[in-house]
Amino acid sequence: MPDILQSIHIDAPLTKVRTSLATIDGLAAWWTRTTSGDAGPGGKIDFRFGEHVTQVRVDAADPARVQWTVLNSNPDWDGTRMTFELEPVGDRTLLRFGHRGWREANAFFGHCSMKWATFLLSLRGELEAGEGRPFPDDIAI
Amino acid sequence: MPDILQSIHIDAPLTKVRTSLATIDGLAAWWTRTTSGDAGPGGKIDFRFGEHVTQVRVDAADPARVQWTVLNSNPDWDGTRMTFELEPVGDRTLLRFGHRGWREANAFFGHCSMKWATFLLSLRGELEAGEGRPFPDDIAI
Numbered sequence A, B: 001m002p003d004i005l006q007s008i009h010i011d012a013p014l015t016k017v018r019t020s021l022a023t024i025d026g027l028a029a030w031w032t033r034t035t036s037g038d039a040g041p042g043g044k045i046d047f048r049f050g051e052h053v054t055q056v057r058v059d060a061a062d063p064a065r066v067q068w069t070v071l072n073s074n075p076d077w078d079g080t081r082m083t084f085e086l087e088p089v090g091d092r093t094l095l096r097f098g099h100r101g102w103r104e105a106n107a108f109f110g111h112c113s114m115k116w117a118t119f120l121l122s123l124r125g126e127l128e129a130g131e132g133r134p135f136p137d138d139i140a141i
Helices: A014-022 A024-028 A107-129 B014-022 B024-028 B107-129
Strands: A004-010 A034-037 A044-049 A052-062 A065-072 A081-089 A092-100 B004-010 B034-037 B044-049 B052-062 B065-072 B081-089 B092-100
Touching: A004 A107, A004 B107, A014 A024, A014 A065, A014 A081, A014 A092, A014 A107, A024 A034, A024 A044, A092 A107, A092 B107, A107 B004, A107 B092, A107 B107, B004 B107, B014 B024, B014 B065, B014 B081, B014 B092, B014 B107, B024 B034, B024 B044, B092 B107
Parallel strands: none
Antiparallel strands: A004 A092, A034 A044, A044 A052, A052 A065, A065 A081, A081 A092, B004 B092, B034 B044, B044 B052, B052 B065, B065 B081, B081 B092
8 A cells, every 4th residue: 555655854852853743732833733632642633724634543652653543534544544753863863754554646645745744844843943834834835 | 666746836837847847957956956968858867966876768758747767876766757747727837746666665765755845845946936955955854
């Protein structure tokens, strides 16, 4: 099944990057400001983009690995998984992101791949300079 | 076989976007400044990144579609194809990019997916504001 994979180095220690992935406030600072729920293992998180809601279940929130399964979103996303793997590289952190298990690499897959890249730049901007670009201030593509 | 797919809207007419994809000067303004060769159908283009060279053959340079096959680069890229499909959307252009035919979705695939996204932002920046970020001034990831 097709996977979106993206990796990026972030000039921040691993524990700080993890906080951005495994806490509600951390997530709200780079993906969407209207994030709510429980970002701990077994929790459910609601990510709101205007009228649209993506709900995920937290499969893992380990020190170096966060994984979610999409419970409710749009048909292309339902049942897919987001994975965030962290690796220290000197003083920086390598983040390997995946949005896995798409049924097909369709036009929306291409849109989402580009969009995820801009959100990973948002995450890096937030951690390195306090300049996150979460929805509704996200980079249009 | 795994494909990198990315799509982005650019606030420029289709003919201008095509010039950025199908001429040497156009390509040099967003991917790498040291671009040389023949960007027309059947031509070969050399993209230099310091010591590294990626050579492609131009399979198509149609008004709304450009395609290359990689002749010589690194083992993961050899034989893969880049596709650029253009569609007018009002006064803007939708660019659908693909880097197709990877043998495996490995760590380098994830690196390249993120890197292509930043180069597509560079292409858009060049066309919308004259602010391309080709190598060696590319966005580090």
